[in-house]
Amino acid sequence: MPIPLIVDSIDAVPEPLRDQYKEVDGKFRLDLDGYEDPSNLKSALQKEREAAKAAAKQVKSWEALGKSPEEIQELLQAQQKAEEDKLNKAGEWDKLKAQMNEQFSKEKQQLLDSLTTKERAIEKHLVDAQATAAIAELKGVPALLLPHVKSSVRVIEEGGEYSVRVVDANGNPRVNAKGDYLSIKDLVSEMRQSDIFGRAFEATGTTGSGTPSNKGAGSDKAKKAAEMTSAEKAKFIGENGLDAWRKKLNAETI
Structure with a gap:
């Protein structure tokens, strides 16, 4: 009867031979002098066989392409360099885009500043001219009244045309009893009746009795x-x- 090398249970070994076995990883193996477990060698051999199969498969692929391994390597290196060049160009494009955005922002700000200057010129022409004329007509002092008139009016654009609107404290246009927009002259007339601004007219x-005053400029x-x-x-x-x-x-x- 042959002696088994490895058994799952020691009971499978004749009793006189059981002392010759030792337990390894849950099984019982015959204790032989100079014996080496071939499992590691089998594992290494299996890896080498798989590597050989992969190499053979790769060789077949190269042969199918009509290229040698060296030529394939050159192609791979060329492809890698192309990818690196692409990334470098992308970096240059980001830099150029940032410069373009910065230039656009500067030109946009210059345009806004130009529009603001034009709006101020339009406001000065419309408001100052109308306000000065209304104050002068009602015998007021422009130097004293003009700043207060300007603080109560706004220049608005409607259909490409600029108009002056008298506004309230909330910035809303004011209207008279007829529902028409209040004019600058109407505003100056109100100021003339004011206890505060009336002193600037x-x-x-x-006199208070209705008789002409004898005081003159002199x-x-x-x-x-x-x-x-x-x-x-x-x-x-x-x-x-x-x-x-x-x-x-x-x-x-x-």
Whole structure:
């Protein structure tokens, strides 16, 4: 009866021979002097066989292409270099795109600045001209009233045409009792009736009793600045200008 090399159970071995077996990985193997487990060699051999098969398959592929291994290697290197060049070009394109975006932003800002300058010029032409004319017509002092008029109006564009609108504190256009937009002259008329802004307009020429006032420009000039009322000061400035008012103050201070 042959002696088994490896058994799953020691009971499968005759009792006199059981001392000659040792347990390895859950099984029982005959303990032989100089014996080496061939499993590692089998595993290595299997890997070599698989590598040989892969190499043979690759050789067949090269043969099918009509290229030698060296030529295939050159093709692979050329392809790799092309990919690297492509990446380098992509980097250059990103750099160029960034430069183009920066240039576009600068030109956009210049255009916006130009539009802002034109809008200010239009506003100055429309608002300043109308406001100055309305203030002068109602005998007001432009130097005192113009800033307050400008703060209460807005220039808007409608269908390519620019118009001036008197607005309220919330920026909404104001209308009169008829539903028409309030004009700058209407606004100046309101200011003339105001207790605050009314001082920057010429007196109506009548006293509180309705009788004509006997005071003229000459009497205002003769008065000292400290003796003038607010209305007289505004009248003096309106008739003679701010420079004359400053000269009068300087002369009376000396």
